[in-house]
Amino acid sequence: MSPRTEYHCSPDExxxxxxxxxxxxxxxxxxxxRELGCETAADxxxxxxxxxxxxxxxxxxxxxxxxEEFLPVIWQTLNDMLVEAEPYRFTRRDVGEEEWxxxxxxxxxxxxxxxxLKNHPDExxxxxxxxxxxxxxxxxx
Numbered sequence: 001m002s003p004r005t006e007y008h009c010s011p012d013e014x015x016x017x018x019x020x021x022x023x024x025x026x027x028x029x030x031x032x033x034r035e036l037g038c039e040t041a042a043d044x045x046x047x048x049x050x051x052x053x054x055x056x057x058x059x060x061x062x063x064x065x066x067x068e069e070f071l072p073v074i075w076q077t078l079n080d081m082l083v084e085a086e087p088y089r090f091t092r093r094d095v096g097e098e099e100w101x102x103x104x105x106x107x108x109x110x111x112x113x114x115x116x117l118k119n120h121p122d123e124x125x126x127x128x129x130x131x132x133x134x135x136x137x138x139x140x141x
Contacts, residue, residue, distance in 0.1 A: 007049075007058040014065045023049055023058075024066060028078065038095075100131060102138045109135060 005013065006022035019025065026049050033042035053060075094105055100112040109131060117124045 007053050007056060008061065011063040011065075014063060020062070020066060023053065023060070024062070028074070031075075032078075036090075102134060106135070 008023075009017065009021055014021070026045060030042035030046045033039075033045070088107065090107055091105070094107040095111055096108070097115075098104075098108075100109045104112075113128065113131065116127045120127070
């Protein structure tokens with residue numbers, strides 16, 4: 001569970017932070033996920049964070065460091081940063097349910113590893129050894 005400071009900080013703490021509180025960052029990540037067609041994941045992520053915030057008794061207040069009217073400028077800045085950084089653009093296969101095979105991407109392998117660990121924890125160690133051996137013998141280009 002994330003500490004309370006990932007949801008809410010005092011004005012002095014916000015002033016010293018290089019990034020906004022994680023809760024606000026999660027909201028922006030959820031928006032990006034929705035734009036990429038991952039609505040279910042975005043909804044689940046926001047719901048989990050909201051549940052924890054409610055349990056902690058946190059009320060959103062950014063003391064003027066963030067207001068909804070800032071969102072268009074923030075969003076454009078984030079979009080510009082993505083253009084500059086040019087990160088890998090995932091494919092449906094990367095996040096799909098198909099088993100990882102030699103010609104799959106490393107992103108798909110990592111997503112499958114999390115799936116394997118979560119759904120078959122007793123079999124994970126042997127699955128991981130096989131997957132790593134295959135990956136090392138056939139690195140993707």
